[in-house]
Amino acid sequence: MPPVLLSTRPLARAARCHPHYPVLDFLAPRTIPHALHQKSRIHSTPPLDALANAANPGTKPPLTPSQRDFLDSALRVNQAGELAAVLIYSAQTPPLVRSHPHLRPLMQHMYDQEAGHFRIFNSLLAKHRVRPTLMYPVWHAAATALGWGTAVMGREAAMACTEAVETEIGGHYNEQVRVLLEWADKLDGRGELGDELRALIGELRRIRDEELEHLDHAVMNDSKDARPYELLTNVIRGGCRTAIWISEKV
Amino acid sequence: MAPPAQLANCVRGTFRASSFRPTLWRQRCLYHSYEYSQPPPFPPAEAAILSSAISHVPAFGFTLDALKLGARDAGYLDVSTNLLPRGVFDLVNYHLVMQRLALKDSVQFPTEAEQGTGKKIGIGAKVRTLTLARLRANEPVIHRWQEALAIMAQPSYAPPSFAELAKLADEIWFLAGDTSVDTSWYTKRASLSAIYSATEVFMTQDTSKNFAETEQFLDARLEDVRKFGGFLGALGEWADFTGHSAVNVLRSKGLRI
Numbered sequence: 001m002p003p004v005l006l007s008t009r010p011l012a013r014a015a016r017c018h019p020h021y022p023v024l025d026f027l028a029p030r031t032i033p034h035a036l037h038q039k040s041r042i043h044s045t046p047p048l049d050a051l052a053n054a055a056n057p058g059t060k061p062p063l064t065p066s067q068r069d070f071l072d073s074a075l076r077v078n079q080a081g082e083l084a085a086v087l088i089y090s091a092q093t094p095p096l097v098r099s100h101p102h103l104r105p106l107m108q109h110m111y112d113q114e115a116g117h118f119r120i121f122n123s124l125l126a127k128h129r130v131r132p133t134l135m136y137p138v139w140h141a142a143a144t145a146l147g148w149g150t151a152v153m154g155r156e157a158a159m160a161c162t163e164a165v166e167t168e169i170g171g172h173y174n175e176q177v178r179v180l181l182e183w184a185d186k187l188d189g190r191g192e193l194g195d196e197l198r199a200l201i202g203e204l205r206r207i208r209d210e211e212l213e214h215l216d217h218a219v220m221n222d223s224k225d226a227r228p229y230e231l232l233t234n235v236i237r238g239g240c241r242t243a244i245w246i247s248e249k250v
Numbered sequence: 251m252a253p254p255a256q257l258a259n260c261v262r263g264t265f266r267a268s269s270f271r272p273t274l275w276r277q278r279c280l281y282h283s284y285e286y287s288q289p290p291p292f293p294p295a296e297a298a299i300l301s302s303a304i305s306h307v308p309a310f311g312f313t314l315d316a317l318k319l320g321a322r323d324a325g326y327l328d329v330s331t332n333l334l335p336r337g338v339f340d341l342v343n344y345h346l347v348m349q350r351l352a353l354k355d356s357v358q359f360p361t362e363a364e365q366g367t368g369k370k371i372g373i374g375a376k377v378r379t380l381t382l383a384r385l386r387a388n389e390p391v392i393h394r395w396q397e398a399l400a401i402m403a404q405p406s407y408a409p410p411s412f413a414e415l416a417k418l419a420d421e422i423w424f425l426a427g428d429t430s431v432d433t434s435w436y437t438k439r440a441s442l443s444a445i446y447s448a449t450e451v452f453m454t455q456d457t458s459k460n461f462a463e464t465e466q467f468l469d470a471r472l473e474d475v476r477k478f479g480g481f482l483g484a485l486g487e488w489a490d491f492t493g494h495s496a497v498n499v500l501r502s503k504g505l506r507i
Contacts, residue, residue: 058287071281079431095507126429129282129420136433152507194285 060192067183072130073248074176078204079121080133080247081169084143085114088165091147092158100155106217110162113210120203133247142243146236157232159223164236166215172244173208177201291347296333298324300344307345311394312338312401339407342398346414349387350421357383357425376426378472381446384418385453385464395454419443441479445471 063071089111097104125132133139150161180201187193226232282288292300303320310316317331317338334340357380359371388395402411419439428438448471453464500507 058283058285060286062289063281063283063286065280068281068283075281094501098501098506122431123429125431129424130431132431132433132435134436148507192286196283196285 060194070179071128075121075124075128075130076133077172077244077247078176079118079125080135080139080243081172082114082118082121083136084139084146084243085165085169086111086118087140087143088147088161089114091144092151092161095148095151096155096158103155103221106221110214110217113214117207117210120207124200134250135243135246139243139247142239146239150232154226156222156226159218159221160226160229160232161236162218163215163223164233165240166211166218167233168237168240168244170208170212170215173204173211177204177208180204291351292344295326295330296340297344299326299330299333300341301348303341304345304348307341307391307394312341312391312398314338317341336407339401339404339410342401343410343414345391345398346411346418349384350414350418352387353380353384353421354425356387373426373428374472374476377422377442378468380422380425381442381449381468382465384422384446385449385468386461388450388453389461392454395450399451399454415443415447419446422446437479441475445475 089107093104093107093111097107124130146161147158150157180197184193184197184201187197290297299317299321301320302323303317305323306316306319310319314331314337317334318328321328321330331337336343359376359379391398401407416439419442422442423438430438445468449464449468452467453461456464456467458464497507
């Protein structure tokens with residue numbers, strides 16, 4: 001199907017842009033043919049700074065539905081993950097810092113980085129019209145509970161929670177970067193790799209590196225001394241994987 | 251591997267194997283690229299037939315006659331309407347999709363620079379403008395629209411019709427400049443879908459000059475949602491504040507939470 005569509009794209013575009021019946025423009029209500037009315041419009045900047053994009057809307061061949069699907073669920077899961085990370089850190093900080101004041105700068109640094117990631121994914125979702133996960137309020141509550149719970153269990157438990165979450169998240173981002181690099185290779189071969197995908201890959205790599213940095217901080221701060229270490233980390237990692245799977249679909 | 255990890259892996263494998271997503275859902279959730287073009291909404295032959303058929307709808311309604319005349323105008327045989335397995339619903343769907351895609355070009359808002367120091371148009375006002383624009387796009391076929399609503403209400407066509415309504419609500423919020431990506435993404439689109447469909451039905455029996463009563467109806471519905479949303483927002487803020495204050499007071503008393 002796709003090759004047929006591509007070769008007759010001009011026909012489809014013409015059919016799309018020129019409906020064969022009068023269209024009433026709300027701003028100037030009179031019945032005139034749509035095509036004529038186009039010329040008298042004041043052109044302006046569409047929302048979300050997409051001026052350049054509107055002037056030159058997508059010149060490369062379309063991404064396949066499975067590629068768009070992948071990008072859609074990838075960005076949705078990433079946003080959900082960063083939401084959880086931000087909430088875990090903000091819930092962990094008060095109990096932890098009360099008993100161990102020297103951890104305040106570290107917690108602040110990790111929180112700031114996660115908040116930055118969250119902002120990035122929020123803007124990507126809004127820009128590319130990806131819907132957020134329906135489980136947003138559930139993850140909100142669960143992440144707050146997880147952060148608070150592990151913090152009252154103690155410093156080592158809080159660090160073990162961070163270690164578990166960051167291990168899963170690091171692996172998850174790594175997988176996404178791998179898939180996107182494969183695409184980038186193929187598209188580059190055809191000369192179709194644009195800034196959009198390149199920028200996305202760059203951002204994901206940087207974010208993955210920062211998440212792994214948090215993992216290192218957690219291990220340096222005695223996460224392995226948590227009791228019960230195996231149970232805690234396996235439950236949290238299992239929970240993360242389940243949450244990732246659910247957010248991809250829902 | 252420790253038992254909990256093995257269990258997690260096994261469960262994950264089961265989930266992956268039985269991963270089922272209805273086609274409808276898949277078509278809805280798609281990433282919008284700015285560098286890569288969007289595929290055209292209809293295959294070329296169907297687009298040609300449907301675009302000609304639409305021009306016959308004011309005279310013949312959303313019927314097979316309109317489709318056959320459209321096929322003839324486009325240079326196809328009458329029997330080519332068999333290309334459209336859903337018959338007249340495909341015609342209704344074509345109208346819905348094309349009018350939704352036309353919104354981007356038919357409504358333009360002035361930029362910051364063009365507006366100067368005048369009052370900035372709020373997102374609510376933009377949503378109102380876009381919704382009215384889409385409603386007015388029904389005017390050429392409004393006397394046939396009850397027929398279209400009946401076609402859309404059939405059990406096999408209701409799910410795709412709802413999907414189109416949801417896409418329209420998404421389009422309107424996006425063009426109005428909404429950038430929220432939390433739970434309000436869903437509540438905004440749900441409320442706008444309800445308002446739009448109620449106003450559309452009202453418009454089919456509106457006989458006032460230039461559909462003034464439809465505009466008033468829309469304004470009343472938008473006002474209702476604004477008030478209700480405002481109340482819920484205030485309630486949420488209050489609950490949030492009270493909860494945080496309670497926890498902080500207990501912490502200041504020395505309770506280790």
